[in-house]
Amino acid sequence: xxxxxxxxxxxxxxxxxxxxxxxxxxxxxxxxxxxxxxxxxxxxxxxxxxxxxxxxxxxxxxxxxxxxxxxxxxxxxxxxxxxxxxxxxxxxxxxxxxxxxxxxxxxxxxxxxxxxxxxxxxxxxxxxxxxxxxxxxxxxxxxxxxxxxxxxxxxxxxxxxxxxxxxxxxxxxxxxxxxxxxxxxxxxxxxxxxxxxxxxxxxxxxxxxxxxxxxxxxxxxxxxxxxxxxxxxxxxxxxxxxxxxxxxxxxxxxxxxxxxxxxxxxxxxxxxxxxxxxxxxxxxxxxxxxxxxxxxxxxxxxxxxxxxxxxxxxxxxxxxxxxxxxxxxxxxxxxxxxxxxxxxxxxxxxxxxxxxxxxxxxxxxxxxxxxxxxxxxxxxxxxxxxxxxxxxxxxxxxxxxxxxxxxxx
Numbered sequence: 001x002x003x004x005x006x007x008x009x010x011x012x013x014x015x016x017x018x019x020x021x022x023x024x025x026x027x028x029x030x031x032x033x034x035x036x037x038x039x040x041x042x043x044x045x046x047x048x049x050x051x052x053x054x055x056x057x058x059x060x061x062x063x064x065x066x067x068x069x070x071x072x073x074x075x076x077x078x079x080x081x082x083x084x085x086x087x088x089x090x091x092x093x094x095x096x097x098x099x100x101x102x103x104x105x106x107x108x109x110x111x112x113x114x115x116x117x118x119x120x121x122x123x124x125x126x127x128x129x130x131x132x133x134x135x136x137x138x139x140x141x142x143x144x145x146x147x148x149x150x151x152x153x154x155x156x157x158x159x160x161x162x163x164x165x166x167x168x169x170x171x172x173x174x175x176x177x178x179x180x181x182x183x184x185x186x187x188x189x190x191x192x193x194x195x196x197x198x199x200x201x202x203x204x205x206x207x208x209x210x211x212x213x214x215x216x217x218x219x220x221x222x223x224x225x226x227x228x229x230x231x232x233x234x235x236x237x238x239x240x241x242x243x244x245x246x247x248x249x250x251x252x253x254x255x256x257x258x259x260x261x262x263x264x265x266x267x268x269x270x271x272x273x274x275x276x277x278x279x280x281x282x283x284x285x286x287x288x289x290x291x292x293x294x295x296x297x298x299x300x301x302x303x304x305x306x307x308x309x310x311x312x313x314x315x316x317x318x319x320x321x322x323x324x325x326x327x328x329x330x331x332x333x334x335x336x337x338x339x340x341x342x343x344x345x346x347x348x349x350x351x352x353x354x355x356x357x358x359x360x361x362x363x364x365x366x367x368x369x370x371x372x373x374x375x376x377x378x379x380x381x382x383x384x385x386x387x388x389x390x391x392x393x394x395x396x397x398x399x400x401x402x403x404x405x406x407x408x409x
Contacts, residue, residue, distance in 0.1 A: 019172035021126065026403030027355040027363060029131045030386035036108050037407035040374055040381045043109060043262055047376065050259045051097050051114070054242045057251055058234075059095055062087050070250055073268065074242075076302035077339040078235050082211045087234055093224030096232040099154060100147070100203075100382075105372040106348040108384075111263045112371075113240060116231045117203055121147075122173025124375055124385045125180050127404035140406065143375065143383040144180035150377035151185065155200055155228065162188040162199040164213055167206040167305070203230040206305050207238035240301040244268050244343050249275055265346040269298065271333055274344055283333070287326035291318045295347040298328065302341045318347070354388055356401040366390070368401065 061071040062084065075083055102118030103111050125143050132138055141149075151159045168174045178187060188196045196215050204210040210231060219227055236242060243266040246255040267275045273282045286294070300313030317325055332342045350370045358364050368388035375382045384405035389397055 017172060017175065022172070022398055023123065024356050024358070024399060024401045025127070025130060026386070026388070026401050027357060028134065028403070029127075029406040030354075030403040031406055031408045032108060034407045037405075039109060040384060043374075044376055044381060046258055046262050047101075047103070047111070047114065048097065050246065050255070050263065051237065051242075053254050053259070054245050055095060055097065055236060057245060057254060058236045067250060072339070073244075073341055074236065075339070076239070076241060076341045077304045078302075079208070082208070082235070086211075090234065091224075094220070094233050096224065096229070098232065098237050099151075099228065099230045100375070100377050101237075102376070103372075103374045105374065106264060107350045107370070108372055109262055110348050112345065112348075113243070114237075116237050117205065118373070118375075119168060119170040119205070120173060120373060120385060121375065122170070122176035122180075123402050124373075124383045124404070125177050126173075127385060127402050128383060131404040131406065135406075135409070138406065140383070142180075144177060145184075146380075146382045147177075147377060148181045148184035150379045150382070151201065154378045157200065159185045159201050160188070160194055160199045161185055161201045161203060162196045162215075163203040164205070164209065167204065167209040169205070200226060201228050201230065205231070207231065207233075207235050207303060208305055235303050239303045240266075240299055240343060241303075241341060243345070244301070247275070264348055266343050268301070269329065269332060269342040269344055271336060283329040284326055287322045287329060289322075294318045294320075294325065297345045297347055298332070299343050299345055300341075301343040302339065304340075313342075316347070317344075352388060354401060354403070356388075372405065 057070070058074055061067060061074065065071075071084070075087075098114075098116035101114055101116040102120065104113040104115070105111050121143070128140070128143055132142075148159070151161075163174070163178060165171050165174055178190070182191070186194050188194045188199050197218075202210075202219070204213070210216065210229070210233060216233075220233065223229055223233060231238065243263060245251040246260045246263055247265055247267050252260075265277065269283070273280050274286050276286075294317045296317050298315040298317055315328060320328065332340070351367050352370050353365060353367045355363060355365045368390050371387045371389075373385045373387070375384070386403045386405050388401040388403075389399060391397070
């Protein structure tokens with residue numbers, strides 16, 4: 001017996017996962033009109049414009065004391081070790097844009113959030129695989145293949161990736177997606193001979209974790225030269241704080257109406273009040289509005305991981321009484337001077353009656369709340385996922401129904 005062949009076989013038999021699929025599947029793909037489908041790729045340039053202008057504002061405020069309120073808003077609760085001084089020490093190549101990212105949309109074209117790289121890539125792939133069994137001639141490439149092709153073109157060589165999964169909220173789906181992108185993409189600690197220091201691409205799900213992994217300081221001088229990061233090595237795109245910039249009176253002049261058209265109206269919650277479309281109101285005035293005029297969400301907007309993920313700090317303000325709404329605002333603002341930031345986002349909802357399979361494969365039909373996610377790469381949209389649930393926080397729940405989005409055929 002070759003002892004090393006035996007040892008290889010032992011290692012290569014692990015791990016064997018048993019998480020299984022943890023959501024529900026729609027009976028058929030989610031169909032949209034051809035014109036709406038065509039706009040998905042068209043919007044990519046507008047999203048990139050939004051991120052580029054946001055980054056310009058971030059860099060400008062980092063190196064200026066002209067408006068400390070904007071600087072405080074964008075840095076917020078970021079630990080001092082990777083805060084202002086760290087950011088001011090970065091070189092131009094470090095201030096990059098996300099490579100792959102996912103939107104959350106209340107309806108196709110109305111963005112609530114943008115996450116890099118975001119979760120649900122594996123769920124997108126699985127929904128595609130199921131759609132492909134129903135429509136074998138589907139004229140849409142596999143998301144995993146499209147991802148591998150776009151990353152190869154972006155790097156100009158075979159991708160050798162270090163995917164740091166510790167901060168991913170849906171790790172089982174991400175592991176599935178990793179396997180579907182092999183062997184076109186090689187991965188550290190998965191493929192033979194690939195070590196973290198040999199990688200040319202790094203994926204990570206949260207900025208704080210990105211800066212604390214053991215190779216980061218050695219990698220920092222290489223970034224933008226022979227090594228590229230999916231989530232950039234700065235805090236801007238690891239939070240919801242950017243969503244207010246196109247609407248906030250301090251920064252809205254930097255953005256075009258075309259950019260505002262694709263993002264749900266979002267403004268900061270500040271001690272001075274809330275800038276609604278109709279003008280500035282105090283927090284007490286907002287809280288006293290009738291519930292039907294309080295169709296907004298309150299969302300944590302900062303960089304603290306324990307609050308920023310998975311809808312953990314999202315409140316539907318029309319569900320609250322005036323007294324509870326005001327109490328919630330006051331509680332959030334108690335920590336404003338310490339860097340904790342919250343935003344107000346206008347509610348935009350759509351309900352669908354859809355068919356799906358229950359866990360025992362029984363076909364059911366129900367009216368549910370819709371959320372869409374578009375997955376983008378450096379060249380184009382990679383795929384769109386529809387999610388339905390009967391709760392206003394839609395995705396990631398065990399009873400969420402997922403469906404691959406396709407144009408009407």
